[in-house]
Amino acid sequence: MYAISEYPDVPAIEKRIEALIGTPVRRPGDAVLADYHAWYEKNTATSKAAAEEAARFIPGGVQHNLALNDPWPLDIVRAEGAYLWDADGNRYIDFLQAGGPTVLGGNYPLIREKVTELLAECGPVTGMLHQYEIRLAKLIHDFMPNVQKFRMLGSGTEGVMAAIRAARAYTGKAHVIKVGGAYHGWSDQVVYGLRIPGTGSLEAAGIPAGAYALTQETAPGDLDALRARLTANAAEGGTAAVMVEPVGPESGTHPVRHEFNRQVRELCDEFGALLVFDEVVTGFRLGMGGAQGYFEVRPDLTVFGKCVAGGYPAAGGVGGSDEVMGVFAGGLTAAGKRALIGGTLAANPLSCAAGYHTLVEMDRTGAPVKAGRAGDRLRAGLDALIARYALPYVTYNIGSIVHLHTSGVLHLSLDHPDFFTELGPRKDMLEQMSMAYAAEGVITLAGSRIYTSMADTDAVIDDALAAFERVFAKV
Numbered sequence: 001m002y003a004i005s006e007y008p009d010v011p012a013i014e015k016r017i018e019a020l021i022g023t024p025v026r027r028p029g030d031a032v033l034a035d036y037h038a039w040y041e042k043n044t045a046t047s048k049a050a051a052e053e054a055a056r057f058i059p060g061g062v063q064h065n066l067a068l069n070d071p072w073p074l075d076i077v078r079a080e081g082a083y084l085w086d087a088d089g090n091r092y093i094d095f096l097q098a099g100g101p102t103v104l105g106g107n108y109p110l111i112r113e114k115v116t117e118l119l120a121e122c123g124p125v126t127g128m129l130h131q132y133e134i135r136l137a138k139l140i141h142d143f144m145p146n147v148q149k150f151r152m153l154g155s156g157t158e159g160v161m162a163a164i165r166a167a168r169a170y171t172g173k174a175h176v177i178k179v180g181g182a183y184h185g186w187s188d189q190v191v192y193g194l195r196i197p198g199t200g201s202l203e204a205a206g207i208p209a210g211a212y213a214l215t216q217e218t219a220p221g222d223l224d225a226l227r228a229r230l231t232a233n234a235a236e237g238g239t240a241a242v243m244v245e246p247v248g249p250e251s252g253t254h255p256v257r258h259e260f261n262r263q264v265r266e267l268c269d270e271f272g273a274l275l276v277f278d279e280v281v282t283g284f285r286l287g288m289g290g291a292q293g294y295f296e297v298r299p300d301l302t303v304f305g306k307c308v309a310g311g312y313p314a315a316g317g318v319g320g321s322d323e324v325m326g327v328f329a330g331g332l333t334a335a336g337k338r339a340l341i342g343g344t345l346a347a348n349p350l351s352c353a354a355g356y357h358t359l360v361e362m363d364r365t366g367a368p369v370k371a372g373r374a375g376d377r378l379r380a381g382l383d384a385l386i387a388r389y390a391l392p393y394v395t396y397n398i399g400s401i402v403h404l405h406t407s408g409v410l411h412l413s414l415d416h417p418d419f420f421t422e423l424g425p426r427k428d429m430l431e432q433m434s435m436a437y438a439a440e441g442v443i444t445l446a447g448s449r450i451y452t453s454m455a456d457t458d459a460v461i462d463d464a465l466a467a468f469e470r471v472f473a474k475v
């Protein structure tokens with residue numbers, strides 16, 4: 001039922017990661033990287049030209065923060081199942097999966113047909129009620145009984161904003177605690193403690209300090225620190241919400257022990273804070289019951305994104321109990337007491353139709369479990385390669401979320417005496433590895449994360465492993 005066949009041994013992984021960041025970077029040498037650059041020059045001329053034009057009109061030359069841009073972003077023209085094709089006809093195995101939503105595989109025909117039917121009937125948006133809004137909300141409730149009411153929004157970022165607003169409106173408290181390293185979208189109040197735990201406002205350019213003054217971070221898995229925060233906050237009006245990614249920050253880049261979520265639930269109950277699960281990634285990727293079903297822990301609020309619109313635009317929302325979600329009563333007559341959320345394109349029929357049919361199809365086909373088995377096969381193969389080439393790299397998987405840490409940059413500690421000298425080369429290495437994998441025919445998420453899908457057959461995984469081996473052999 002769930003994508004995870006065996007939960008990772010977190011203390012063992014933490015030890016290996018510690019050893020990785022204690023080892024000098026181990027990457028393909030400069031001559032090998034130059035060969036890969038030469039491959040791009042020879043084979044991706046159309047992408048290069050597109051990148052030059054993009055750089056004139058798009059800041060940084062790419063719209064996505066995670067787009068591969070060394071030596072230049074690839075101009076992708078076709079997606080199907082396990083593969084992407086660029087404008088020069090090169091085929092790549094797609095482990096980016098658009099950042100996670102396409103558990104069925106890329107450009108799944110049935111969803112495309114349903115969306116096309118909907119568009120022919122009523123277009124993408126009317127601003128009125130549509131049956132698909134009801135069908136999607138009801139289906140989510142069927143899969144996640146804790147989500148009695150669901151409010152569709154435009155993105156995971158908006159879902160997080162809404163969850164924080166609901167928690168504050170419902171509890172009358174103000175503080176919000178997140179786990180260091182976690183990304184919960186880019187709204188002012190959560191661009192705090194991103195990627196590397198403990199970094200606080202390091203990435204908060206353009207955000208006034210007041211906007212995150214009530215946001216706090218605690219180290220991944222550190223329950224004592226969380227208790228201390230909750231205790232300190234209790235003397236200052238209390239904590240509205242503790243927000244976690246249930247598999248650990250950045251989809252488990254900093255993994256947490258299995259019992260962590262249950263223990264956070266207990267702390268929230270003790271201190272009267274709401275527990276918010278950010279299931280933007282885990283929502284339906286881990287199984288139709290999400291992380292809350294897998295861990296058997298009830299959050300008060302759940303944030304959705306990605307799969308909730310099946311890879312189609314405007315993917316986000318928030319759900320929870322009747323009582324808590326009551327603060328969002330919609331419509332004109334509810335004005336006055338409600339917490340305001342909304343949006344011109346929130347809950348448009350297109351996103352709801354895509355999300356509804358995607359979830360039905362994921363359930364019917366057992367896509368989360370199949371994608372999880374692909375993740376298991378890939379991780380086992382990567383482990384074998386790491387051992388064969390005696391590399392310090394660390395790999396583990398949480399179902400279809402596979403981590404491959406080669407540089408360890410996100411695990412550097414601010415307490416590390418050489419933090420700032422280590423940061424640059426380790427960050428560069430991620431980009432170099434990402435480039436090498438792509439030249440060998442595999443697209444990853446930022447060179448360190450891999451999302452598998454139902455389309456990843458054993459043959460696809462074995463091809464990918466052969467590509468990883470070609471890179472590892474040159475380290």
Ligand SMILES: Cc1ncc(COP(=O)(O)O)c(C=O)c1O
Pocket residue numbers: 099154155156157158160183184185186245251278280281305306315316
């Ligand atoms: C855990 C998590 N929360 C929130 C978000 C933000 O979602 P969106 O990009 O739809 O705004 C993301 C995006 O990757 C995410 O991974």
